[in-house]
Amino acid sequence: MRGSRWCCCCFGRGGGGAGRSGSVGDDGLVWDVGLKAHASGEYSVAVAQANEALEDQAQVLVSPAATLVGVYDGHGGPDAARFVNARLFSLIQEFASQSGGISAQVIKRAFGATEEAFMGMVEKSWPSQPRLMSVGSCCLVGAIEGGTLHVANLGDSRAVLGRLASTGGKKRRAVVAERLSRDHNVADEEVRREVAEAHPDDPHIVMSSHGVWRIKGIIQVSRSIGDAYLKRPDLCSPAVMQSLCPFPLRRPVMSAVPSVTSRRLRPGDQFIIFASDGLWEQLSDEAAVGIVSRSPRKGVAMRLVRAAQLEAARKKDIKYESIAAIEKGRRRRFHDDITVVVLFLDSRCEGTPRRPRGRPDQARAALIDPPAGQSVSDVDAHRTWFRKRASGVNFRRLLLS
Numbered sequence: 001m002r003g004s005r006w007c008c009c010c011f012g013r014g015g016g017g018a019g020r021s022g023s024v025g026d027d028g029l030v031w032d033v034g035l036k037a038h039a040s041g042e043y044s045v046a047v048a049q050a051n052e053a054l055e056d057q058a059q060v061l062v063s064p065a066a067t068l069v070g071v072y073d074g075h076g077g078p079d080a081a082r083f084v085n086a087r088l089f090s091l092i093q094e095f096a097s098q099s100g101g102i103s104a105q106v107i108k109r110a111f112g113a114t115e116e117a118f119m120g121m122v123e124k125s126w127p128s129q130p131r132l133m134s135v136g137s138c139c140l141v142g143a144i145e146g147g148t149l150h151v152a153n154l155g156d157s158r159a160v161l162g163r164l165a166s167t168g169g170k171k172r173r174a175v176v177a178e179r180l181s182r183d184h185n186v187a188d189e190e191v192r193r194e195v196a197e198a199h200p201d202d203p204h205i206v207m208s209s210h211g212v213w214r215i216k217g218i219i220q221v222s223r224s225i226g227d228a229y230l231k232r233p234d235l236c237s238p239a240v241m242q243s244l245c246p247f248p249l250r251r252p253v254m255s256a257v258p259s260v261t262s263r264r265l266r267p268g269d270q271f272i273i274f275a276s277d278g279l280w281e282q283l284s285d286e287a288a289v290g291i292v293s294r295s296p297r298k299g300v301a302m303r304l305v306r307a308a309q310l311e312a313a314r315k316k317d318i319k320y321e322s323i324a325a326i327e328k329g330r331r332r333r334f335h336d337d338i339t340v341v342v343l344f345l346d347s348r349c350e351g352t353p354r355r356p357r358g359r360p361d362q363a364r365a366a367l368i369d370p371p372a373g374q375s376v377s378d379v380d381a382h383r384t385w386f387r388k389r390a391s392g393v394n395f396r397r398l399l400l401s
Helices: 079-099 104-125 130-134 189-198 238-244 285-294 300-315 320-324 377-389
Strands: 007-011 027-038 041-048 056-062 066-075 136-145 148-154 158-164 175-179 206-209 212-215 259-264 269-275 338-344 365-367
Touching: 007 027, 007 041, 027 056, 027 300, 027 320, 041 056, 041 300, 056 079, 056 338, 066 079, 066 269, 066 338, 079 104, 079 136, 104 130, 104 136, 104 148, 104 259, 136 158, 136 269, 148 158, 158 285, 175 285, 189 206, 269 285, 285 300, 300 320, 300 338
Parallel strands: 007 365
Antiparallel strands: 007 056, 027 041, 041 338, 056 066, 066 136, 136 148, 148 259, 158 175, 158 269, 206 212, 269 338
C-alpha cells in the first residue's frame, strides 16, 4: 500500500450535466460502466434505481498492487451510504499505510472509525435534522493485496465467489458458487439466535410481524453503519426517541463490528460478485454465478441486474418491459435498488499484479452519471474529496461513452 498510486471509481452518485450517458436502453433508472482493469483482472459495474433517492452507493479503488471494492446499501435515506462512500476507503488506506498493508484488523479499524465519525456527525446535527437518527447503511468491502482476499460485511449485502469445481476429470469443470460474506439479517435463524443470546433479558428483542422477522419489530439487519437511535438512544430527547422506537431500549440492539474473512486467492478462482441485497432478493448465489460464468465479460453486471428485474417482474406477474415504465419511488414496490460489481480474477492474481491501464503517474476518478434530473452537489463534493486525497496527483473525470 505504501506509495501506491490509486485509481478510484465511484458509482451511484447524483449526476447532472451529462444526462443519460450511462443509462441502458429505454430505462433511465438503470446504468452501467464499461469493462475496466484492476490489479488482478477486470471489473464490470451496473446500478438500478428503485427508490425515490438512490440509497445504494459503490466504489472501486485500484492501484498496481491492490484493489478495493465497496458496496453500501443505505436505509432510511442515502445519507449514511454516501458518508461511508466518502470516508471508508481513505481510512483503510491510512491505516494500511501505518500497518504495512491491508489486513482484517486494518479493515475492522476503518469500519470502527467510520462508525464513530458518522455518530459524531449525527450527534451534532440531529437537533436540526432528527431524521439522521434513523439513517443507516449496510457495508460490504472486498480487498485484494498480495494474493490475499479480505471480505468484510455489515448487513445483508453479499460477496459470492465463482470458482472451478474441485472435481470434473477431463471434462470442463463447472463453476460453482462459494459465499464469502455472512448475512446479518434476522430472517436467518442463526442470526436471530445470536441477537437473542446477546439480549437474554429481552424476550421481545426479535419479533415477527406478517411473517417478517425484525429487531424490536423495526429493522431486519443486525449490523450496520449508523442507525443511531438503535445504538445510541441517549443521543436524542425521549420525545424524538419515542417517535422513532416505541419500545424502550436498555442497551444498543445493533452492532457496527463487521464479519471479516480472509483467504488466499487460488488458481481456480474465477470472479467475485459484490452486490446489494436488491440482487440477492431475486437471485440465488448459484443462479448469479451461473449467469456470469456463461456470459461474455462485457456488460455482465448489467446481465445480472436484468435477470433480477426479470425475476421481480415474474413474481408480480407483469412483463419485464413494464418495469422500465415505472418511475422511481413507485418502482420500489417491485424491487429494491440494485448495485452489482463483478470482479474477474485473472491468472496473474497468483503472481505479479497487473498494472491498470493508463499513465502510471495519474490516478483516475470515474463518476458514473445516473439519469438526468438528480442533484450534482454530491458529485462536486466527491470531486473535491478526491482532489484533497490525491496529495498532488491529478484526477480526470471519466464519463461513459
